[in-house]
Amino acid sequence: MKHTVFSAGAMLLLTTSVQAACPAVTHADMMGATAGAFPGQYELAEFEAAAGCTMEFSGNPEAEALNGEIQGNPALPPLAERLPEEPLVVVPYDSVGKYGGTLNALSNATEAGTSDFLSVRHVNLVRYSDDLQTIVPNIAKSWDWNDDFTQLTFHLRKGHKWSDGAPFTSADVKFWYDNLALDPKIIEKPKDYVLVAGERMTVDTPDAETVVFNLPSPKPGLLAHFATHFAQGFQPKHFLGRFHPDVDPNADANAKAIGFDTGIEVISAYFGNSDWTDTPSPMLKNPDLVASMPAGTTPTLESHIYVSDTTEGRKLVANPYFHMVDTTGQQLPYISRQDEQYANDNEVRILKLVNGEADYKSQSLTLAAAPLLMDNMDKSGYTVQLKPTIAMPVFSFNVTSEDAAKREVFGDIRFRQAMSVAINRDELNETSFFGQGEPKQYIGFSPTPDFVDPALTSYYAQYDPDLARKLLDEIGMVDTNGDGTRELPNGDAIVLNMQFATQGIGGEVVELVAQNWADVGVATAVKEVTPDEYRSAQSSNQLDVGMWEKGQPTAIVLGNNELWVPPFENYFGHRTGMLWAEYIDTAGASGVEPPQWVTDLAADVNAFQGATPGSAEQGEIGARMAKTMTENLLFIGTVQAPNVIYHRNALKNVPEFKTQSYEYYRTYPYLAAQWWLDE
Numbered sequence: 144m145k146h147t148v149f150s151a152g153a154m155l156l157l158t159t160s161v162q163a164a165c166p167a168v169t170h171a172d173m174m175g176a177t178a179g180a181f182p183g184q185y186e187l188a189e190f191e192a193a194a195g196c197t198m199e200f201s202g203n204p205e206a207e208a209l210n211g212e213i214q215g216n217p218a219l220p221p222l223a224e225r226l227p228e229e230p231l232v233v234v235p236y237d238s239v240g241k242y243g244g245t246l247n248a249l250s251n252a253t254e255a256g257t258s259d260f261l262s263v264r265h266v267n268l269v270r271y272s273d274d275l276q277t278i279v280p281n282i283a284k285s286w287d288w289n290d291d292f293t294q295l296t297f298h299l300r301k302g303h304k305w306s307d308g309a310p311f312t313s314a315d316v317k318f319w320y321d322n323l324a325l326d327p328k329i330i331e332k333p334k335d336y337v338l339v340a341g342e343r344m345t346v347d348t349p350d351a352e353t354v355v356f357n358l359p360s361p362k363p364g365l366l367a368h369f370a371t372h373f374a375q376g377f378q379p380k381h382f383l384g385r386f387h388p389d390v391d392p393n394a395d396a397n398a399k400a401i402g403f404d405t406g407i408e409v410i411s412a413y414f415g416n417s418d419w420t421d422t423p424s425p426m427l428k429n430p431d432l433v434a435s436m437p438a439g440t441t442p443t444l445e446s447h448i449y450v451s452d453t454t455e456g457r458k459l460v461a462n463p464y465f466h467m468v469d470t471t472g473q474q475l476p477y478i479s480r481q482d483e484q485y486a487n488d489n490e491v492r493i494l495k496l497v498n499g500e501a502d503y504k505s506q507s508l509t510l511a512a513a514p515l516l517m518d519n520m521d522k523s524g525y526t527v528q529l530k531p532t533i534a535m536p537v538f539s540f541n542v543t544s545e546d547a548a549k550r551e552v553f554g555d556i557r558f559r560q561a562m563s564v565a566i567n568r569d570e571l572n573e574t575s576f577f578g579q580g581e582p583k584q585y586i587g588f589s590p591t592p593d594f595v596d597p598a599l600t601s602y603y604a605q606y607d608p609d610l611a612r613k614l615l616d617e618i619g620m621v622d623t624n625g626d627g628t629r630e631l632p633n634g635d636a637i638v639l640n641m642q643f644a645t646q647g648i649g650g651e652v653v654e655l656v657a658q659n660w661a662d663v664g665v666a667t668a669v670k671e672v673t674p675d676e677y678r679s680a681q682s683s684n685q686l687d688v689g690m691w692e693k694g695q696p697t698a699i700v701l702g703n704n705e706l707w708v709p710p711f712e713n714y715f716g717h718r719t720g721m722l723w724a725e726y727i728d729t730a731g732a733s734g735v736e737p738p739q740w741v742t743d744l745a746a747d748v749n750a751f752q753g754a755t756p757g758s759a760e761q762g763e764i765g766a767r768m769a770k771t772m773t774e775n776l777l778f779i780g781t782v783q784a785p786n787v788i789y790h791r792n793a794l795k796n797v798p799e800f801k802t803q804s805y806e807y808y809r810t811y812p813y814l815a816a817q818w819w820l821d822e
Contacts (some may be wrong), residue, residue: 162265165196167239168470170798176470181279182272183814185232185467189325190470199605200226200472202463202734203242205479207459214448215438216463222474225464226307227300229589233467233475233817234582236796240469240477240819246415248483249492249501253454255674256646257421260483262374263461263818264445268297268316268369268376271698273812274292282290282377282466292361299352304464305442308379312559313348318380321348323414328407332481332728334418334713335704336368340749361753364701371699371807374418379442388412391531402432413441419715426452446476446816456484463790467816487673488665489645499523502794502820503810505803509649509788510576511695516789526797529579533589533804535696535783536648538562540681541686542777543722543735546718547668548631549687552618559776562615565606565663566656577653580784586774587706587789589694589783594762595769602773604780611663629664638666640687644677647691647717652781678714684721691717693778696806697765700751707748707768709737711777719777744771756820 166174172184176194179185191198202222203209210219233603246261259659270284279287283297286438302312323329324337333343339362348354356365369376382540384390385397386406394406403409413427415422424440426449440449446465451458459481467475486492493512496504540553540562552558568582583680584599591597615621619632631637639660643653650671657667671678680686695706705712709723723741724732728738747768754761772778786803796817 159415161307161342163196164637165191165194165198165471166426168194168234169238170234170236171238173234173792177219182277183234183273185234186227186280186284187232190232198468198472200468200474203461203477203479204244206463209479210215210463211308212460213439213448214436214450216434219463220308225304226302226468226474227304229300230303230466230468230474231280231284231300232633233469233814235469235817238795238819239471239473240795240817241821242473242477242819245480245482246478246818246820247502249495249502249504250483250485251487251492251507251646251674252455252485253423253427254419254642255487256423256507257483258261258373258805259809260481261421262565262811263503263815264447264481264806265811266372266375266444266446267811268368269374271288271370271807271812273798273801275807275812278366279733286366288363288442289367291295292335292363293358294357295358295365295642297356298502299354300466301352302646303444305381305444306448306462306464307382307438308444308464309379309442310351311379311444312351313354315377315380316354317346318390319376319378321387322384323378323382324418326387326389329410329414330417334374334514335708336365336372336374336702339365339754357511361755362573362702364698364703364755366750367703368625368702371802371811372703373420373675373808375444376421376442376459378389380412382438383410383414389562393524399435401435402429417714424449424452425458427454436696438821454485458482459591465816469817475816480744489650493637496525497523499525499787499791502791503797503815504789505787505809506805507646508649508783508789510579510644510786511649511651514786515788524793525789525791528790528800528803529785530788530800530803532692532694532783532786532801533582533696533806534587534692535580536587536652536781537585537689537691537693537717538569538779538781539562539689539717539719539777541684541689541719541721543684543720544687545684547638548633548635552620552631552637555618556613556775557618558620560603561611562660562665563603563661563776563779563815564605564614565611565659565665565779566779567606567659568604568782569606571652572656572784574655575649576782576784580782582782583780584691585778585780586702586769587695588697588765588769591799594765596766598778599769599773602804603776606657608663615663615665620665623822627664628661628666636666638668641667641669642672642677642680642686642688643669643690644672644674646674650816666678681718682714682721689717689719689778692805694783699806700748701756702752704745704748706751708745717778740771740775744768746757747771793820795819795821 168176250257270281285298287296324640339358342359386409388394396411398406412425447459450566502522545549567725572580584602584604586599620629710718711719723737752762788795
């Protein structure tokens with residue numbers, strides 16, 4: 144009998160001379176292993192039983208060197224002390240991988256065009272499997288709901304550690320919720336997903352591995368939120384807590400010791416002022432203070448961690464404490480390093496892809512790039528997948544414009560009806576999407592659920608320029624001076640300033656729609672801007688026309704209401720009605736009071752989230768939501784078409800994606816930690 148004993152009670156390995164080491168099980172060859180409780184992964188004991196083996200663990204031979212690049216990290220203990228007692232066993236798609244290499248990623252800029260790369264290393268409490276239907280464990284080992292969906296309990300992995308080796312426990316989940324997500328000093332206004340019908344939850348931690356979310360009313364979709372959203376339901380209390388005055392009475396003194404005035408400033412430097420996980424790190428925001436700070440970036444549970452952050456890009460190394468292993472016991476990730484480079488010019492990005500200079504890319508690509516990319520696949524050694532999208536290019540008008548005359552027109556449903564039927568969606572499909580798309584109206588849900596009347600997808604989506612002209616005449620937008628363009632009802636000239644960013648919408652789509660609108664007499668001026676410029680103008684209520692992709696599956700609506708209440712998405716998405724949102728946020732003290740249908744929609748989405756999943760009640764509410772959203776044409780749909788996913792052929796274990804979509808967080812269902820480089 145042979146025993147291997149590990150310190151700290153890890154008890155990770157117990158082998159005998161009789162039982163074999165674990166086979167290299169993959170999706171392509173299960174080697175006789177029986178299926179587990181969840182697709183594509185197992186808990187350790189479950190896999191050993193399924194494969195009839197005892198797992199032995201091994202790690203990246205570069206781990207010590209990589210760890211040495213992580214600012215503030217102590218020397219590495221043995222692998223057995225770095226893995227949880229029950230690591231998550233991941234089944235690779237095609238092959239068990241080899242360690243090493245650098246994944247080359249391509250983004251637009253800091254916080255722009257980065258989510259596809261973020262998703263490669265992302266983790267959360269749970270995730271969707273690659274069937275996009277089954278929620279499976281990740282950081283959490285398991286979960287339980289009570290009967291009425293008012294209590295969600297997560298069970299964490301014993302022995303799980305942050306990237307700096309500190310224990311990850313239930314206290315880190317409670318710290319995220321109580322001290323970050325709900326603290327107005329950190330995030331000014333709580334996000335909907337941390338609330339239930341506008342009310343806060345409470346979090347109990349009966350022991351280090353158990354977290355209990357107590358909900359004031361049912362919200363079954365809370366679990367789906369954790370499976371899809373970039374905001375992670377945990378943050379390192381041992382690290383950020385020392386700078387939070389509600390956690391550590393010496394927070395400000397601790398901050399002064401590293402060059403800050405207050406602890407809250409330190410948290411802001413590391414965590415940012417929002418829930419977005421890709422804000423610049425202290426290495427970029429405070430380069431003069433980095434040497435005195437306890438770490439270059441916040442400790443993480445993700446597969447890789449930042450070791451460099453500049454205006455040209457960022458570099459990351461593998462997290463030596465990552466909680467996943469493959470079926471042979473190799474700790475993931477296989478890839479040692481990641482190198483993210485910025486290129487904000489769309490043509491430059493496409494040229495880099497044509498030349499094979501990135502290993503994976505999907506965000507900011509449009510179908511217009513597909514022919515060039517596909518023509519060069521064999522020569523440059525990469526693969527292009529064309530996959531359905533969930534969102535589609537959508538236009539909106541600034542219904543709370545600072546210009547009173549524009550606000551009156553944009554707020555008139557006849558204007559929005561006119562601008563919708565002025566769009567030649569069939570031509571748009573042929574010229575911009577090679578006839579591969581489906582012209583349709585925006586209805587709020589995507590794909591169309593069974594409870595929604597499918598006729599809504601064609602509501603005012605026909606091409607009818609004569610009707611558009613008639614409706615514009617009705618509201619008093621006529622050509623008074625004979626120059627071929629219409630004026631506002633008060634006689635003022637109007638030119639729709641159409642600022643767009645290629646991260647959110649293709650330029651060819653904007654140009655054609657602008658021409659369609661000019662054809663019915665509404666003058667337009669098209670200008671490409673950076674994503675940051677677009678978002679700044681949107682946030683300050685300066686846009687005439689919103690232009691970005693938009694759409695969301697029912698599963699996400701169940702956990703997050705932001706597409707249904709003003710301003711109808713977050714900072715990084717497609718928003719309008721900014722002053723309606725201000726009115727709601729200030730309880731009427733400032734802003735513009737929204738119409739009754741907007742108030743009704745907000746009430747309906749809360750009721751929808753609280754209803755029993757799949758019930759007739761939920762279907763009735765959902766149908767009403769879609770009807771309200773569609774018939775008010777706050778957002779005008781165009782064409783839903785497939786889009787491009789690119790990966791270099793040397794990158795292995797990249798499967799066929801179900802969709803090219805942000806909504807399930809891009810690569811997150813496909814476990815990029817099991818990608819490896821064959822070169």
